Amino acid sequence: MKPALPLPLRKAWILAIAALLASPAMARDEAVPLVHDTGQPGALLLAGEGHALPILTDPHDAEVVRRAAADLAQDIATVSGVKPVVRSGGPRGGNAVVIGTLGHNRAIDGLVARGRLSVSGLAGAWESFVIATVDRPWPGVDQALVIVGSDRRGTAYGAYELARAIGVSPWAWWADLPPRHRDALWLDAGLHRFGPPSVKYRGIFLNDEDWGLYPWAAQTYDPAYGNIGPRTYQRVFELMLRLKANTLWPAMHKTTRAFNADPANARLADSYGIVMGSSHAEAMLRNNVGEWKDDPARFNYATNRAGVRAYWDERARINAGYESLWTVGLRGLHDTGMVGAPTMAARQALLDQAIADQRAILDAHVPGGAARAGQIFVPYKEVLDIYRAGIHVPDNVTIVWPDDNFGYIRQFPSPAEAARSGGAGVYYHLSYLGYPLAYLWLYTTPPALVQEEMLRAYDAGARQLWMVNVGDIKPAEIGISHFLDLAWDVERWRGTSQHAYLAQWLGAAFGPQAGEAGADLLDAHFRLNMVRRPDHLEWPAHEEDRHLSSLTPAQVDARLGEMRRIAAHAEQVGQGLPADRRDAWFELVGFPLGAAAAANVRFFAAERFDEQVEVDPAAARSAEGAVAQAEADIAALTQRYNTGIAGGKWRGIMPAEPADSQWRIYRPRPVVTPAPLLRSSPQAFFQRVDSAPPARPDGLAPPREAAGWRWIDGIGPRGGALMAQAPGATMAFTLDRTAPGAAALDILPLFAQGDARSLHLAVALDDGPPQDIVVPRQVGDAAWVAGVLDNRLRLPLPFVLPAGHHRLRVVAQGSGIGVIALVDTSQP
Structure with a gap:
């Protein structure tokens, strides 16, 4: 056990902590580690050297507190190899962990009454908790860790927060992320406060469970x-x-x-x-x-x-x-x-x-x-x-x-x-x-x-x-x-970007290097799928036109090439991880990227066949081979998820879409896998898409900085959007055109705030007068359908853009204006 601080320093420390706790603005920086592998002055050894501190609860406390204490004990055992004793009642001598709810735990309430633990700001708070070390809390006890909640859930959150601090992911069971072994668990001395939450009730809705959760649970x-x-x-x-x-x-x-x-x-x-x-x-x-x-x-x-x-x-x-x-x-x-x-x-x-x-x-x-x-x-x-x-x-x-x-x-x-x-x-x-x-x-x-x-x-x-x-x-x-x-x-x-959040989340699960790689991969995944989700690969057919999607052949090739590359990279990163992390990586990164790539190949290769069967039969048959290969890839990925990872733990959780004929009007029509005699090797098709140059950006992106606007990375099919912060905000595109032509503004399909039922903006060329554009937003109409499937609204400009150097100004006249790109619509 590490030596305690000298008495004068301990008193000063307690007074400082009490003053901090009294301030409702005080909250722990969760980026700072709470538990270390080695002890610092005043630190408390939770587990290590062959023993673990007992965990104490009060029999009069809520059942969820006892459940959380039992889970914490199991988590400590999983991480350290030593399982703490969990018992009901007060301290019996020796250091201990005490978990309880304010007003429902006699040992904790006694500390508060004697001035040994300040809970200013905790009483009456919603779902808040404190994790604190207390020196000499009771006779015969040198040091205790106290987790005290303002209510029953606050107390439980405190126990699970400590579990997270020792390295147990909330997703340890659900995403197969076993915690790493640690020889010793040292808790920093001091007091750490959490809560109250920003939102009072925070929940999830289990829904449409017919295809995953239900068959997995039932079977x-x-x-x-x-x-x-x-x-x-x-x-x-x-x-x-x-x-x-x-x-x-x-x-x-x-x-x-x-x-x-x-x-x-x-x-x-x-x-x-x-x-x-x-x-x-x-x-x-x-x-x-x-x-x-x-x-x-x-x-x-x-x-x-x-x-x-x-x-x-x-x-x-x-x-x-x-x-x-x-x-x-x-x-x-x-x-x-x-x-x-x-x-x-x-x-x-x-x-x-x-x-x-x-x-x-x-x-x-x-x-x-x-x-x-x-x-x-x-x-x-x-x-x-x-x-x-x-x-x-x-x-x-x-x-x-x-x-x-x-x-x-x-x-x-x-x-x-x-x-x-x-x-x-x-x-x-x-x-x-x-x-x-x-x-x-x-x-x-x-x-x-x-x-x-x-x-x-x-x-x-x-x-x-x-x-x-x-x-x-x-x-x-x-x-x-x-x-x-x-x-x-x-x-x-x-203010945290999508990439930064993903890197932090994946870094905690797989380490910093894999976290950065995963963030790059998922950033690209979200960008590509905002153009069309894998479940939304269906376009209304144009008359006398076998090219069914709104993408050109070059755009399709670039899209498929990028999707195949990021899927292959995800698989490569996963194979380089320690064995106990590969299943989790597949579930969280490898499977969604691989399945999305295969679904896109399946759809667009079938489209390519329709386009080329009468003009280039050899290329068409290779595309049909790619359809069959993509279907086989989806089946293999699905089988791997259901039976090939985690010892078959997830059998039945992951069907391939469309999984059946239920609710067929809301699900894409299945792509027909061609008969063997109608297809050839997919190699030529894959050579074409894998060697395709990167997609040329569809239009001119807005500037990343403009007064009254805020750039948001990761949103929109181009990977970013410029969001107006208030009505009247103005931004501008700088244009250099070789010929006059029509153009359109792509914006996110957001809704306005307040009572507005339309989006309002204006556009002006150079120093000309602004011209209003009003975009009615009615859920269910054709514009809304296009907006949610394309994740953009395309607004034709009310004038032709002339040749030469010009400045197009965009003025947000209401809320909900997110600019994605200025698109040339002169060419089909």
């Missing part, structure tokens, strides 16, 4: 249960706490047994301190597709108010004692529109009545009634139009604003909406099944886009709930981490 992870049940949810809940999340919308498709149909699920959630909610389509914690047993036509609040209300009342009566976020409102049985109200006025009246009745149910059953129960209202799809038309959402109900299902938030709270006691939140998608085309397969939403949209929402006051649709969890691990990291501490990540 591989929990075949005895045969469904997504308590054993699977236990893994989900632990992951959530390690990521400092607190809210779950459970899986809800027809294949899955309704979460609350098994009482063990709700009890388990409560034991982990997880706040349970339900999606926008499932009012009052009811999973309609699994729990409504009556005739589906009777799920109609206009004609069967008593029956539907009794159905809601039953759930409130059973779940009243749990911490929940009750979804209020009204939609159809399975994510469909409201029935029984043919006019807008009727919809408004029915929705107002439903919310009033739901709150009366809460008054009858939930402690504190509707005045205290957590409630959310999600104006999703057509419900947003009803909200805009005018309904009464009670002040303490959180309005959760949705994105358009493709990562672009449809509406942001006004100052008045944000100031309501219920506040505002966001429902966001990293995975989606629906119109116009789903994306269920690979993780392709750029973190830069997520960060930009969520910061816009946060700055507008959406700070009560952030919920993200994550599909099957895998393969969106990095995206989930990023979203929840932002929700926990917005200011820590504000």
Whole structure:
């Protein structure tokens, strides 16, 4: 054991720490390591030299605290080789780790009462915690590590934060990232404070689980249960706490047994301190597709108010004692529109009545009634139009604003909406099944886009709930981490580029060198897939034109060549990693890049065949060979994911898209694999794409610096976009044209803030007058469809650009203006 500091220095240290803790602005710099391999003066040895400090909890504390303590003990054992004893009760002599919640742990409360531990600013805080060393806390104890939370989740987060500090990734189990062995674990002396979080409720939505999470749970992870049940949810809940999340919308498709149909699920959630909610389509914690047993036509609040209300009342009566976020409102049985109200006025009246009745149910059953129960209202799809038309959402109900299902938030709270006691939140998608085309397969939403949209929402006051649709969890691990990291501490990540976040995340998992390489690879992956996601490789056919996509043959060759190169590089980096990191690298980097490249080859090689079969049959047959090779590559990658890594742990989690014929109108048409006699060796096709020069940028990029604008790396198909920070901001393109011609401005398909339903900007040539461009933004129309599939809106300029040297000015006249490029449209 390292010698303690001299008494005068210890007193000065304690006073300094107490003063720091009293300041609500004090927070630990999480980039500074908390645990070291060697001890410094005053440091505390947690584990090493053949022993580990016991971990103490109080029997009167919450169950989640005991769960977190047990997990921490196992983590310490995994890292150090020595497992701490976990026991309930106070210190018995000797150094110890004490984990407890303020007001619920007698040993910790005694330290506070005696002035040995200052908790100024912690009492009453939301989900906050302190990790502190205390000298001579009790008779016979030289030193103790105290993890104290302001509430039960704060305490659990503290235990899992220490686990992360010793080298245990939150994704250790879910992404096969085993921690490295360390001979000794020394904790820095002092006090470290965390929280409160930037966003109060931070959660994930398990959705569209038919193709991954459900078959994996039912057949591989929990075949005895045969469904997504308590054993699977236990893994989900632990992951959530390690990521400092607190809210779950459970899986809800027809294949899955309704979460609350098994009482063990709700009890388990409560034991982990997880706040349970339900999606926008499932009012009052009811999973309609699994729990409504009556005739589906009777799920109609206009004609069967008593029956539907009794159905809601039953759930409130059973779940009243749990911490929940009750979804209020009204939609159809399975994510469909409201029935029984043919006019807008009727919809408004029915929705107002439903919310009033739901709150009366809460008054009858939930402690504190509707005045205290957590409630959310999600104006999703057509419900947003009803909200805009005018309904009464009670002040303490959180309005959760949705994105358009493709990562672009449809509406942001006004100052008045944000100031309501219920506040505002966001429902966001990293995975989606629906119109116009789903994306269920690979993780392709750029973190830069997520960060930009969520910061816009946060700055507008959406700070009560952030919920993200994550599909099957895998393969969106990095995206989930990023979203929840932002929700926990917005200011820590504000200004951090996509590349920097990826390098930090992957560096923690694989080391700095692999982290930088992985960040480069994923940056390119996100840029290429913003042009078109692998799930969106389908274009409407042009009349009398067999070239079905909007890309030229040269652009296709360059795209495929780059995708194949980054996939090959990812495989090379993975093979160079230590054996215990290769599976994780494949899951997180190798598979998504390899599958995306193969999917693109499959589609564009089939397109090449259609183009060339009558003009160059030999090239066409080689392209068909490439189609077959790509199909085989996808099958091999999928089999490797499901059975070839982690000892077959993930069997069933990863289907190749399209996996089946369900919901076929929202999924790309399968590419037909050619018969053997119709294809030849793909070598000629691959030689052409692999030797293709890099793609020439499509248009002129905006300047990286302009007053009133901010450059964002990683967003947009060109790898960056210039975002206007306020109306009136002006930027300019410098042009040198050899001939006059038409041009267009590419902007991101964002939505304006406030009540605006259109994007407003103006363009001016040289010193000429600005000419307005108004871009209506209506979800569901043709422009929106093109925008979410292309991840851009192409706006023709209202004049021809002349030859010579000129300056094109762009003025943002409203919010939501993100400029990607100026594109020459003179040539087809």
